[in-house]
Amino acid sequence: MSYEARRNRLCQWMLEEQVQLAMFEHTEGRQDPSIRWLTGHPSDALLFLAADSTGAVQALLVPWDLNLALCYAEVDSIIAYSEFERRPLQALKGALSYFHVPLGSRVEIPPVMPYPLFLRYVEAFMDFEILCRNGGIHEEAEGLRAVKDPQEIQIYRTVSAITNELMEEIEGHIRSGRLATEDAVALYLESACRKRGCEGVGFEILAAGPKRSFGIHPFPAYTAGEFATAGLSILDFGLKYEGYTSDVTLTFARAPLSRAQERLLALTERAYRLALAMVEDGVAAKTIAAAVDGLFAHAKKRMPHALGHGIGLEAHESPLLGNRTDNDWVLKSGMIFTLEPGLYDPTHGGCRLENDILLTESGPEVLTQARIIRL
């Protein structure tokens, strides 16, 4: 689907909601990959969308780096952020003028806008109705992003294949002893993924040897310390291809293992199988998450994080697969998300098993081949 087609999917919504202008922001503190999804521009920028009654959306991009935008952005117009003194309020003023937005119009700004800054928008644009809300156009875009289109699914086939290849290579090199430290494993991935055309990694690689695997996210992310020695080691990584990230976690379990460690592994694998068996179109995400939490509770264990999450242009995006009462996500065909049960023990270490699942009309397709690897 072209960027323009994606933008036009928002037009009907804008017309119904009578939103004349919508502002998206992708900056250091408030990142919104919807800008890349809507324009192709992969870097800091503001994006203004103006709907007209013909059903078309006009897009004005205000990039931090004009040169980069000229290479990547497919939009109707580009004006450098420096033309607006690098101030978002000035840029909004410019966009209102550029699109001749009538006084009194509804103008939507991102729902992540900090309250004190929101007050400045309201004050600066008293002649307009400033909207800053949940359930607005930004959430609408996130909802559309949660169901992948055919091009996106094709990208996921590619990045999953690269991810699977590299997992196989890593396993081989760990078995042979060539990769024996956390940083060796991580840097192997950083290098190999770029040689295969990836943009890089989707998030900081987490590699934790047996002494550090008790952390959900080890700190630091990886060190020069040993990896995959006796006990439980966790490797959590994602590769980024054309903007889209995979997200997998391998656990390496090297003998001798204690009974407690064997139990963590068995429970995690059981939880993973249970979750996968429950994935289908129309099921509430929290039902699956609650089942896994219940399985662990029955074993007197507790998973300190959610069961999974959507992936895409962000490493964590919709849908959330978490057992919270306010989690209303329902799984739908076209969604791509992780399942990642894990258990962590300060003494015995941790284990997690995470794969990427594409939900198709005929059921879940497991895109990646992460597993608990016994050494």
Add this chain to the structure above:
Amino acid sequence: MSYEARRNRLCQWMLEEQVQLAMFEHTEGRQDPSIRWLTGHPSDALLFLAADSTGAVQALLVPWDLNLALCYAEVDSIIAYSEFERRPLQALKGALSYFHVPLGSRVEIPPVMPYPLFLRYVEAFMDFEILCRNGGIHEEAEGLRAVKDPQEIQIYRTVSAITNELMEEIEGHIRSGRLATEDAVALYLESACRKRGCEGVGFEILAAGPKRSFGIHPFPAYTAGEFATAGLSILDFGLKYEGYTSDVTLTFARAPLSRAQERLLALTERAYRLALAMVEDGVAAKTIAAAVDGLFAHAKKRMPHALGHGIGLEAHESPLLGNRTDNDWVLKSGMIFTLEPGLYDPTHGGCRLENDILLTESGPEVLTQARIIRL
């Protein structure tokens, strides 16, 4: 200075402002390294500070990962986030009860709180006065963080020394031809910094060969493509040591260079010398930034970013060295910040020269030795 001593520096302020409870948040979308600065805990968490009239602050940490907090956090109490159903509003409710905060008290939440979420706090805590504002305790903490204490300056001496060593090694390996691609340079740094005890890098390494150096921040950050071939290549990186990041940029200029490229280099070096000569205690940051912008404007060039920024637990923190009318930062002894003039041309490529400056009572001390390296 101990974490407790840092927290107590905020007590007087809390008493004067009659803030009984302050909440800090370090989560995926809203990161606040003040939590690490105040507790040592390096990962996701909420932090609640309660002031009492004796001048002491009580600190309750609500970490996402309890095991990690037990290793790192120096606080009065720790309660796992999962005890609050992983909901910030529940955690605040718990903290109010834990500290027996009287009804009607002033409770400060982060100023980056999104407006729709702010409304939920106000609704949920009608019996308290919820503050969400600029100029509050979070900014106070940022202001304190901008002036480094002796331990922090000592950490900067260490991380600067490692940064300088690695720049020298990189230059040698580039001259010898051992490092010839962007990813080779980046992965050398990723590996070498950890072997020297760094936590990792402070931000994604940016390495752009001559074809990509026109971008302020190249996209992708680094590739398998060639580096330091004829023309201008930029390497921008920071090493993170005990939480604190350095931030330097080298430009590699390999002959033959066009007159236009020579001019970019000469102007950038001149701007750097001008800026450095103006650094002194009491000078307004924007005065220096304006002088550099003026120098470039005189040469019919324009720098598309700010002149520099504070560094510390974040790669970008206070003070800002930017030429904006609302930039009120005044340089003070104890501050550590970058100077990083740069120019970027879609045809000729870009160059940037960035070093870390410690402002001492006797003037600027250049901690790092980045330069434009002619090959």
